[in-house]
Structure formats: C-alpha cells, structure tokens
Amino acid sequence: MNQEQSSAAAVEAACTTKYRTQSAVSRELHERAVRVMPGGNTRHSIVLAPYPIYVTSGKGCCVTDVEGEERIDFLNNFTSLILGHADRRVTAAVQQRAALGTAFTMPTEAQVELAELLVSRVSYIDQIRFCNSGSEAVMLAIKAARAFTGKHKIAKFEGAYHGIYDYAQVSDNATADDWGDLDSPASVIEAGAPPSQAADVVVMPWNNFDVCRKQIEANQDQLSAVLVDPLPLGIGLIAPKPGFLEMLREETFRRGILMIADQVLTFRLAYHGAMDQHGISPDLTALAKIIGGGFPVGAVAGSARVMSVFDHTGDIKVHHGGTFNANPVTMTAGLETMRQMTPAAYERLEAMGNYIRQQLARMLHDRRTPAQICGRGSLFLAHLTGQELIDFRALSGYSRSKPIYQDLNHEMLANGIVTSPRGIFGCISTPMAEAELDAFVEALHRSLDVLSY
Ligand SMILES: Cc1ncc(COP(=O)(O)O)c(C=O)c1O
Numbered sequence: 001m002n003q004e005q006s007s008a009a010a011v012e013a014a015c016t017t018k019y020r021t022q023s024a025v026s027r028e029l030h031e032r033a034v035r036v037m038p039g040g041n042t043r044h045s046i047v048l049a050p051y052p053i054y055v056t057s058g059k060g061c062c063v064t065d066v067e068g069e070e071r072i073d074f075l076n077n078f079t080s081l082i083l084g085h086a087d088r089r090v091t092a093a094v095q096q097r098a099a100l101g102t103a104f105t106m107p108t109e110a111q112v113e114l115a116e117l118l119v120s121r122v123s124y125i126d127q128i129r130f131c132n133s134g135s136e137a138v139m140l141a142i143k144a145a146r147a148f149t150g151k152h153k154i155a156k157f158e159g160a161y162h163g164i165y166d167y168a169q170v171s172d173n174a175t176a177d178d179w180g181d182l183d184s185p186a187s188v189i190e191a192g193a194p195p196s197q198a199a200d201v202v203v204m205p206w207n208n209f210d211v212c213r214k215q216i217e218a219n220q221d222q223l224s225a226v227l228v229d230p231l232p233l234g235i236g237l238i239a240p241k242p243g244f245l246e247m248l249r250e251e252t253f254r255r256g257i258l259m260i261a262d263q264v265l266t267f268r269l270a271y272h273g274a275m276d277q278h279g280i281s282p283d284l285t286a287l288a289k290i291i292g293g294g295f296p297v298g299a300v301a302g303s304a305r306v307m308s309v310f311d312h313t314g315d316i317k318v319h320h321g322g323t324f325n326a327n328p329v330t331m332t333a334g335l336e337t338m339r340q341m342t343p344a345a346y347e348r349l350e351a352m353g354n355y356i357r358q359q360l361a362r363m364l365h366d367r368r369t370p371a372q373i374c375g376r377g378s379l380f381l382a383h384l385t386g387q388e389l390i391d392f393r394a395l396s397g398y399s400r401s402k403p404i405y406q407d408l409n410h411e412m413l414a415n416g417i418v419t420s421p422r423g424i425f426g427c428i429s430t431p432m433a434e435a436e437l438d439a440f441v442e443a444l445h446r447s448l449d450v451l452s453y
Contacts, residue, residue, distance in 0.1 A: 019410045025066040026054045048421045049406060053413060058085025060431035063418060072436050073418045074426030079265050080289035083337055084429035090293050090336045097332040103324060110331035117338055122273050124281035128301035129310055130326040134264035134288030135163025137298035140320060141284040142167055145225035145258040147309040147317035153222040155202040158185050159392025161234035162227060162262050166193050170201040172234055183211055206391040207241045216251045225258040230274040231266050236395045237374040237381040249280050258283040265289060269377035271343045293333030345430055349378040352428050356380055356437040363441050382424040404451060411447030
C-alpha cells in the first residue's frame, strides 16, 4: 500500500456511514487538500478526523457547508466572531473601506479610532499597538516584558494555550509521560524548539497557590513576566480559584515581575475585558479575535510606562514591524464590531451563557451523566466527568479516558450543530437566541443517546 492508499484506508476506517453519506463533497476536497498541504490542513486547531466539513458561507449564527447543509455555529471561527457571520453593518463598512484601498504604507484614521475605543474601555490600557494575530500579540508582550524589566525568563501555566510563539508554547501540550513533578513541572518543548527555550520558561500548575508562590520566588531575579489567561481554554475553562489571580498579581507586583494577561479569547467576556471582572490590572495585555471584526488581528496593550519600549521617539527597545499591521480593513471591521458591543450586548450574551450552562447541567443531570459545566459569559464547556477538575493534569486524566468527543462531534454535526471535536465547547454570538441554545442542548442529548453514553 502506498502512502496515499493507506491514508485513504485510515479515513475509511474512521468514518461512520452517516458522516460519509453527508459529506462526500468535503471528502473530495480533503483528498485534494492532502496532496498539497501536510495533513490536508493549514491550521491544527480545527483538525477534524477523518476529514473536515468544508464551508461555503455563513450568515448570522449559521454556516452552510459545501453540500448545502446549514448548521448553527457554536465555534464562530474559534470565538472571534462575536456578532456571528456577515453582520450587515460590518459587511457594509468593510465593502466601503475595501473600495477605497485595503493596505497602505501610511496610517489611516481607523487605527486611531479603534485604539481610542479600546483604550477608553480598559482602565489599565493607556496605549496599544496592532499586529495580525493573537500569537504575535503574546510574542510582543513577552518581548516588551523582557525589554522593560531587563530579565529574560517568563512563567506560564501548564496546558495553557497562548498561540504559536516558541516560549508561549512551552508545555501547552504536556503529557503524563513528560510533565514531571507537580511541585516543579517540566518545561516541555516541541521538536522545532531549541532546548535553551525550556530553561527560559518556568511552568506552573493552574490553581496551585503554593507551587506558584515558590516558583515565582525562586525565579524572581530572572523572571520578566507571568503570562496568564484568566479563563484558559487549554485548561478546559477551569475557573481560577478565588484569590488565585489576585495572588499572582500580588506576587508579581512586589517582586518587580510584570503580569501579562492573555485576553485574546476572554476579551469577549465583558465590556471592560475579563481581568477587570477580577478587579486586577495587568501590566500588559494581549488582544486579538473579536477586536478584528472577523479579520486577522492582534494587539499588545498596557501602561504607558511599559509600552514606551516600543516608542521610536525615545529609547526604542522592541522593534515592531509588520506589513499588514493595523490594515484599514481590519481596523474598520473591528471598530464597527466593538461599537456594536455595548454593555447591554455583553449583558445579553452573559444571560444567554447562564441559560445554556443551566440547561446543559439540567439535561446531563436528568440523564444521570456525571458532568461539570465550566465557562462564564458567552463561553461554555461541558466536561463529562464527576471528578474534581482543578488543573491541566486532572483534565488530561479524565479526557484521555473519554475518547468519545470525536464521535460526539460527528453526531452534533449530524444534528445541525458546529462544536469542537476536542470537547463539548461552545461560544455564543449576538444573533443567537434561546432557540439556538435549546437546539444545542437537544442535539447533545440526542447525540449522547445515539452513542449510548
Ligand atoms: C488564549 C489565546 N491566546 C492566543 C491565541 C493565538 O491567537 P491567534 O490564533 O490569533 O494567533 C489563541 C488562539 O486561539 C488563544 O485562544
């Protein structure tokens, strides 16, 4: 069997009859894709075995696939489309902007307007710079922290995903085979990373006050920053224990270490962002996703003192170029989106989030399926376990013993719902209402029935 034949055989084996009959066109596209892209894919975070469903269009909270099948989209391009797809006002603004030119080597007013809007919403952000992805935003924040403090290490949490900058990737995919002792977790690096990187990243266990305090103290002379996402999806949206983020802020502040808040995903939780909900002011913040209104975006933001490391009129310490930084299409889409995200819009999303979390809990309780529903605001994640979940290790322990998520995802697709192949995760967009939330819960109920779970 050659490589192509064996990959086709693997697809066949992994494919339920139902999935196959509903997605023949996607399958053909995937077969073309694997010839020209490794794995047939250009984005690992959306891999779905045996092949993905290809999409043609989206409107509001629905997407239509290449077969003409319409589904409710609970992924929203991995949480970035807070207004759903093809919002009328964003589309009109973008069309108008595109007709005037899409990229220049001169700035446009839109970048000033979006910067002003974001600065006015978040009390601890005095200044901001735009880039093209959340990964870049995290990278720039880390570089800024190193330049500002003159120290080189960073600390981050085991299992937390912060994009694809080498240092931020450390231990985001650790396993029981390599993660070491809980008291001093190993820094697990990818094959593409230099070993020196492991030495420059301190890995800490989520929600573990003692180990975090010890690690921060032991490394204080080299630590430039603690990188923290206030509700990390990589750690299953397991909430920080009361006082945990506050402890990190206190420890970093008194030891001359910066706190970098990765709010790339969690900026969608509230009008002033997720950190504000905890009453915490980080020194630097990485933003992306919703602030681009559906276009590639990222931003690093923070206090004027720290952000001065980027200032070319002073003692510039971090060089920041980028051909498409603050391109006017993204800035226009982001501005229109963020203007629509008023406090009332966030409150409505929060109410819908509370509703679906309650409905999921009730349905799973009635089925006698042990479960915990994590998330807040417009994010939810149902873990099918009764075990206490406090950190990445607890999460990995249970999710590895539950390989049903892939099949569940196929069933959810068959029941008209787009959700994640790696868990029962969803995010809510503004075009949704109770009917869509009920549809999710009902689809999950039916899918679990089909799988006799
Ligand atoms: C918390 C967090 N940080 C950073 C990133 C990276 O953002 P991007 O995919 O725009 O590079 C992501 C992406 O999902 C994320 O969820």
